[in-house]
Amino acid sequence: MKTEIYYFSGTGNSLYLAKQLQSLLPEINLIPIAKILRFNYIETKGENIGFIFPCHGLTIPIPVRKLLKRINIKASKYFFAIVTRGGSIFRGFPKINKLLKKQGKKLNASFVITMGLNDPKLKAFKVPNKRELKAIEINVQEKLRLIENVINHQKNYHDDNSGVRFSKFSIVNLIMERLIPFAVHYIAPKVKQYFYIDSKCMSCGICEKVCPSQKIIMKNNQPIWQSIVNCYYCYACLNYCPTESIQIYSQFYMKSYTPERGRYPHPYANVKEISNQK
Ligand SMILES: Cc1cc2nc3c(=O)[nH]c(=O)nc-3n(C[C@H](O)[C@H](O)[C@H](O)COP(=O)(O)O)c2cc1C
Missing domain, CATH: 3.40.50.360 (Flavodoxin domain)
Structure with a gap:
């Protein structure tokens, strides 16, 4: 079988x-x-x-x-x-x-x-x-x-698919559960929220290697998120960067979300394995 x-x-x-x-x-x-x-x-x-x-x-x-x-x-x-x-x-x-x-x-x-x-x-x-x-x-x-x-x-x-709720009110949960997928697929791509690097970047190129959509390319030793390529929003670049120098800036909230927050890649999945999926 x-x-x-x-x-x-x-x-x-x-x-x-x-x-x-x-x-x-x-x-x-x-x-x-x-x-x-x-x-x-x-x-x-x-x-x-x-x-x-x-x-x-x-x-x-x-x-x-x-x-x-x-x-x-x-x-x-x-x-x-x-x-x-x-x-x-x-x-x-x-x-x-x-x-x-x-x-x-x-x-x-x-x-x-x-x-x-x-x-x-x-x-x-x-x-x-x-x-x-x-x-x-x-x-x-x-x-x-x-x-x-x-x-x-x-x-x-x-499976039972319930999880952490947004609020104790079920109506709020219902609205959020419908609104968020809509926002992710239709609104988010139009709202400017972009990746940038801070001064800790060592130009190692790992972000380019792990990016499954091939949006990132290294140019003059710096990662560039090409506007013509669509992002898969998987956050491989963010989480595999060894110096945690990739950050996300939201133009909507006018702030950076990610400095000092730490990162999470799965402990048994390495850069090579993630890179091999493309
Ligand atoms: C852009 C983005 C959105 C996410 N949204 C959700 C979510 O709505 N609910 C949830 O439980 N986890 C969410 N997560 C967390 C991932 O689903 C979770 O960490 C997943 O196990 C990552 O799998 P991967 O390591 O194979 O990419 C999100 C992660 C990212 C990067």
């Missing part, structure tokens, strides 16, 4: 999960979404198809959305999605189902796994200490046993 896993990962959480699953299940082929998007025509070949990726703004990240719109899944039978997240609800499963349904398929299983939060802009961001990393790992291993069982037996299963 061949399984294909299409994965996208900015800072290694989703990549780690994909690799762990590969060691548990037979005949798994890991396919990096950032790389495969170079092709206009993409066709699945496995019997089981999995998508593993982070939650971005409560929903599906840009490259995964692109893939789902383009991929021909007619040859496959069983579909699952695994979302790694910082802790909020994930609103993307119905959208995935809708895209699969267009080809007469459905999402048979869906899972969410809370791992290290990689967005230093958020108030909730905190670099996890050793004890917290261990707790995340215990949770991941437990979830992997469940995922392995569900996939091996091609069961129908859908």
Whole structure:
């Protein structure tokens, strides 16, 4: 029973999960979404198809959305999605189902796994200490046993997807949960929020290497975020910079969010592995 896993990962959480699953299940082929998007025509070949990726703004990240719109899944039978997240609800499963349904398929299983939060802009961001990393790992291993069982037996299963709420009032949560995905996909690309480097930059070029959208290029020993290339908002550049010299400035709030906040790359995912996905 061949399984294909299409994965996208900015800072290694989703990549780690994909690799762990590969060691548990037979005949798994890991396919990096950032790389495969170079092709206009993409066709699945496995019997089981999995998508593993982070939650971005409560929903599906840009490259995964692109893939789902383009991929021909007619040859496959069983579909699952695994979302790694910082802790909020994930609103993307119905959208995935809708895209699969267009080809007469459905999402048979869906899972969410809370791992290290990689967005230093958020108030909730905190670099996890050793004890917290261990707790995340215990949770991941437990979830992997469940995922392995569900996939091996091609069961129908859908995780409880609730997470940290925005407010104690459910109406506020409902509004936020609808507003945020809309803002991320339609408003954010129009509002100027950009990356810049501070004086700590050593010109090492790691940001260029890890950037899955190839938006960053090094010019005169400095990273340039090319305006003609769309950003995937994965924050690989921000989190893998060894001197933490990449920052985010919001023109809307007129402030820098990220100095002195620390960074989070997954402890077992290195620059080479992240770079290899494109
Ligand atoms: C731009 C951005 C938006 C994010 N939005 C959410 C979110 O809405 N809810 C959530 O729980 N985590 C959110 N996160 C955190 C990631 O989903 C989480 O850290 C994920 O496990 C990262 O996976 P990766 O290392 O494979 O990229 C966001 C991260 C980024 C960079």
